[in-house]
Amino acid sequence: MDLIRDAIRETFLLLLQGDSEIWSITLRTLIICGCSTIVSFIVGASAGFCLAVLPFRGRGVLVTFANTGMGMPPVIAGLLVAVLLWRSGPLGGLNLIYTPVAMIISQCVIAIPLVAAITAGSFMSLPESLFLQIRSLGAGRKDTLFLLAYEARLGLMVAMMAGFGAVISEVGAAMMVGGNLAGDTRVLTTATVLLVSKGEFGRALAYGIVLLAMVFIVALVLTSVQNLARKRV
Amino acid sequence: MSGTDTALSMSEIVVHRSGQRVLSFESFDLARGESVAIIGANGSGKSSFLLAASLLIPSTEGEIFYFGTKISRSNRREFRRLSSISFQDPVLLDRTVIDNLKIAMDLRNFEKTEVHSEAYSWLERLGVERLALKKPHELSGGERQRVSLARAFALQPAILMLDEPFTAIDPVDKRSISRDLHDLINENELSSIVVTHDISEAVVLASKIVVLIDGFIHQDGTMKDVLNRPKSVNVAKLIGHTVLGNDDARESLRISVPSSSSHELISFPTSAISLRANPKGRGQITRYESAVGGIVAIVRLAGVEIPSDISAHQVMSLDFAVGQYVDVIFDQSKLVHLSN
Numbered sequence: 001m002d003l004i005r006d007a008i009r010e011t012f013l014l015l016l017q018g019d020s021e022i023w024s025i026t027l028r029t030l031i032i033c034g035c036s037t038i039v040s041f042i043v044g045a046s047a048g049f050c051l052a053v054l055p056f057r058g059r060g061v062l063v064t065f066a067n068t069g070m071g072m073p074p075v076i077a078g079l080l081v082a083v084l085l086w087r088s089g090p091l092g093g094l095n096l097i098y099t100p101v102a103m104i105i106s107q108c109v110i111a112i113p114l115v116a117a118i119t120a121g122s123f124m125s126l127p128e129s130l131f132l133q134i135r136s137l138g139a140g141r142k143d144t145l146f147l148l149a150y151e152a153r154l155g156l157m158v159a160m161m162a163g164f165g166a167v168i169s170e171v172g173a174a175m176m177v178g179g180n181l182a183g184d185t186r187v188l189t190t191a192t193v194l195l196v197s198k199g200e201f202g203r204a205l206a207y208g209i210v211l212l213a214m215v216f217i218v219a220l221v222l223t224s225v226q227n228l229a230r231k232r233v
Numbered sequence: 234m235s236g237t238d239t240a241l242s243m244s245e246i247v248v249h250r251s252g253q254r255v256l257s258f259e260s261f262d263l264a265r266g267e268s269v270a271i272i273g274a275n276g277s278g279k280s281s282f283l284l285a286a287s288l289l290i291p292s293t294e295g296e297i298f299y300f301g302t303k304i305s306r307s308n309r310r311e312f313r314r315l316s317s318i319s320f321q322d323p324v325l326l327d328r329t330v331i332d333n334l335k336i337a338m339d340l341r342n343f344e345k346t347e348v349h350s351e352a353y354s355w356l357e358r359l360g361v362e363r364l365a366l367k368k369p370h371e372l373s374g375g376e377r378q379r380v381s382l383a384r385a386f387a388l389q390p391a392i393l394m395l396d397e398p399f400t401a402i403d404p405v406d407k408r409s410i411s412r413d414l415h416d417l418i419n420e421n422e423l424s425s426i427v428v429t430h431d432i433s434e435a436v437v438l439a440s441k442i443v444v445l446i447d448g449f450i451h452q453d454g455t456m457k458d459v460l461n462r463p464k465s466v467n468v469a470k471l472i473g474h475t476v477l478g479n480d481d482a483r484e485s486l487r488i489s490v491p492s493s494s495s496h497e498l499i500s501f502p503t504s505a506i507s508l509r510a511n512p513k514g515r516g517q518i519t520r521y522e523s524a525v526g527g528i529v530a531i532v533r534l535a536g537v538e539i540p541s542d543i544s545a546h547q548v549m550s551l552d553f554a555v556g557q558y559v560d561v562i563f564d565q566s567k568l569v570h571l572s573n
Contacts, residue, residue, distance in 0.1 A: 050275060127322075127324070128322050129322065129324045132284065132289050132320070133324040135289055135313070135324075136289055136313065136316070136317070136318045137340045137341065139340050140310070143340060147336070
């Protein structure tokens with residue numbers, strides 16, 4: 001208990017005293033995870049919409065792939081991206097390994113199937129007659145997309161929350177392709193792992209509390225928006 | 234739109250859905266200003282017919298013409314905008330009622346300055362203007378259907394398509410909505426297709442009828458022709474006729490049917506039978522049943538059960554209570570001979 005009490009006290013001290021390290025790691029975590037979430041959502045939601053709405057051969061197989069991807073271990077995603085971006089790998093010339101961009105790519109590999117599968121499920125749960133009715137009104141593809149997205153907005157918000165949850169909590173891939181470089185690719189999860197390995201449990205717990213608080217605040221905002229939308233349904 | 238008198242023409246149509254052939258017929262024509270009812274049992278292909286006619290699903294084979302112009306992949310969306318469709322379970326967007334109309338009108342490129350007043354006037358016409366700011370989940374089934382119809386009319390379609398418009402609503406709403414619908418179709422001289430399994434709805438809203446069974450058109454013609462002269466047992470049953478074998482008919486109704494006739498069955502509407510109270514009559518009322526046109530009395534006559542039209546006044550009378558004996562009077566002019 002002392003350890004936890006000390007950690008909470010240390011967290012407040014670090015934050016209130018303006019500890020530059022914790023603030024910079026927190027900010028970096030937010031930027032990297034925010035970028036990953038946005039990219040994952042744009043790509044994943046678009047893919048999910050196509051999987052749900054467009055008739056094409058092999059759609060069922062792709063839906064199965066997306067569903068399988070929901071359970072992809074972050075370490076595997078990290079390994080794949082590391083192999084691609086490694087100096088001698090196919091994309092080694094881009095010099096992205098051990099950079100925040102590499103971390104964003106690996107986090108997107110983890111989150112995109114998740115977002116795509118949840119989005120596809122949300123659109124598929126809309127009645128077929130809604131799709132037909134919108135088309136009968138004369139809507140083109142863009143109008144159809146926006147009208148259906150509005151109808152599936154609760155599911156889309158769940159997809160975004162799931163994507164954010166996946167990228168902010170993963171550590172294996174971030175460590176593997178980011179390298180946990182201080183001041184560059186060190187984020188809250190990788191920093192926590194490092195501190196624990198050094199036996200600095202107090203500061204590690206402080207980082208953990210900040211991470212939890214961040215997830216809580218984001219979840220709170222999205223849940224509030226979701227509840228607001230649900231009340232209007 | 235060209236000057237042709239035909240609003241919609243479909244020929245040699247075959248439609249597949251989920252790998253199954255659901256529709257196959259030679260031709261269907263809808264004249265300008267004409268109302269046609271498509272009737273059929275569940276699974277007969279009625280809804281697929283409407284979706285194909287409204288260009289929402291492609292036909293595997295055949296040709297469709299809107300006002301004389303052949304529909305192709307390139308002009309499909311343009312011609313889709315000539316019709317409005319209202320589905321069995323009214324599909325409204327999760328927006329306010331007025332927004333549902335305004336969005337639909339925006340999609341059809343109505344003049345932006347007129348959209349609000351035009352939408353509101355259609356809500357007024359359908360008697361739901363007080364619901365303009367409500368969301369769909371706050372509406373009853375009848376209100377949703379009225380909003381859906383208001384949206385369909387607000388688009389000022391050349392062809393109106395209605396899929397089972399009264400299924401989801403109670404009898405009181407059904408009566409008032411069907412009256413409004415009938416008036417609006419006539420006032421606007423709309424060409425319309427109404428899909429229904431209920432012959433009474435077809436009679437109210439259409440002048441011609443097409444009977445669809447297992448995806449095939451079994452009979453079409455004026456309402457009077459089809460209702461009085463069904464061409465097959467399936468059609469006769471679908472339009473509410475009683476079908477009897479010749480032997481049963483001779484025994485029960487005491488009518489003369491040639492024994493060597495190639496027509497082995499007869500059919501007649503429930504209106505061909507009338508009942509007269511008589512404690513010594515040959516028939517006995519066994520029960521009442523709801524039927525296409527209202528309530529019918531089931532009369533047992535020489536071992537055969539025959540449904541008969543019965544008035545509300547008769548239902549209230551003790552002379553026509555279940556178990557009472559009655560005289561059964563048969564109007565032979567309504568008799569139809571059928572092949573098995």
